[in-house]
Amino acid sequence: SGYITRRRNHWPEAERDFSTAVALDPRNPNAYNLLADTYVLQRRFPEAVQTYERVMDAGERTPIVQFRQASAIFNGTANSKPLREVLAKSPDMDVAGGQTPVRVLFALIDGNYAEAERVLAASPRQDFQDIDFSFYFPKAWFEGLIARTRGDSGRAIAAFSAARTILEQRLVVKPEHARTSAVLAQVDAALGRKELALREAEHAVELMPISRDIYDGVLVLEGLAQVYTWSNERDRAIELLQKLVKMPGYINYARLKLHPMWNPLRGDPRFEAIVASLAPK
Incomplete structure (x- = not known):
């Protein structure tokens, strides 16, 4: 019931149910992950960290629990050291493809594009969880992101075009899937198809309004903010981000401060103020 309650934007009730x-x-991973995730979505990162500390005290000192605790530290503080240490100790860990994108992100943050490519190519998986537990990004999405970040437009176009084909195939099966539509819009923004990307992103928001489902609704809105960012619509991107940081969601300090997807906004005092507002107090 907490899962449904949370999607309906009733956070205290969801927290009570999960607690x-x-x-x-x-030691039930469904229960403790949902409780910790509820804190993460509200940007109450110390409480998420404490939740995983109690889980480990109960005997669940597994690499994935350590990963999720270190992720909460990273997202709340942008301190990547604990998370890098967990990944280094478990180089083969890739539960639901959730660790490869983090390894790629750290390589991109370090400017080590060869390492980002190596990590991605080394995984036998073809899709990966990135922001949340429910959506899988195609491998080609990350290939495009790496190429775009390093400034290789030819490889970026080839990779994002491949990602586009995969997402279109998914939409044949589930034509009204808002998350898929939102990511397709981001891909089209990366391909320079601005008007199409804006239409697709706005359609995704219509399919999944926050009034119906705050969880997926905010993720879809984040997709629209990224379309604005990649389409040179800086004012609209910043205006939407200013609203998103006041809603529960996965936009957090580390993600805005370090992820290359937001690079086009860097240096704008309004964007830097949003980032600073999320810094640990």
Whole structure:
């Protein structure tokens, strides 16, 4: 019930339900991940970290629990050291493809594009969880992101075109899937198809309004903000981000401060003020 309650934007009730579930079974990953994720979505990162600390005290000192705790530290503070250490200790960990994108991100932050390409190519997977637990990005999406970040427009276009084909195939199966439509819009923005990207992103928002589902609705709105960012619509991107940081969601300090997707906004005092507003107090 907490899962549905959360999507309906009833956060105290969701937190109560998940806390009760964890109390009944402290080693149930469904319960403790949903509780910690509820704190993460509200940007209450210390409480997410404490949740995983209690899980480890109960005997669940597994690499994935350590990864999720270190992720909460990173997202709230932009301190990547604990998360890098966890990844280094478990080089083969890739639960649901959730660790490869983080390794790629750290390589991009370090400006080590060869390492980003190596990490991605080394994974046998063809799709990966990135922001949340429910959507899988095609491998070609990350290939495009790496190429775009290093300034290789030819390879970026080839990779994003491949990603586009995969996302279009998904939409044949599920034509009204808002998240897929939102990511397709980001791909089209990367391909320079501005008007098409804006239409697709706005359609995704219509399919998944925050009034119906705050969880997916905000993720779709973040997709629209990224389309604005990649389409040279800086004012609209910043205006939307100013609203998004006041809503529960996965936009956080580390993501805005370090992720290359937001590079076009860097240096704008309004964007830097948004980043600073998320810094740990």
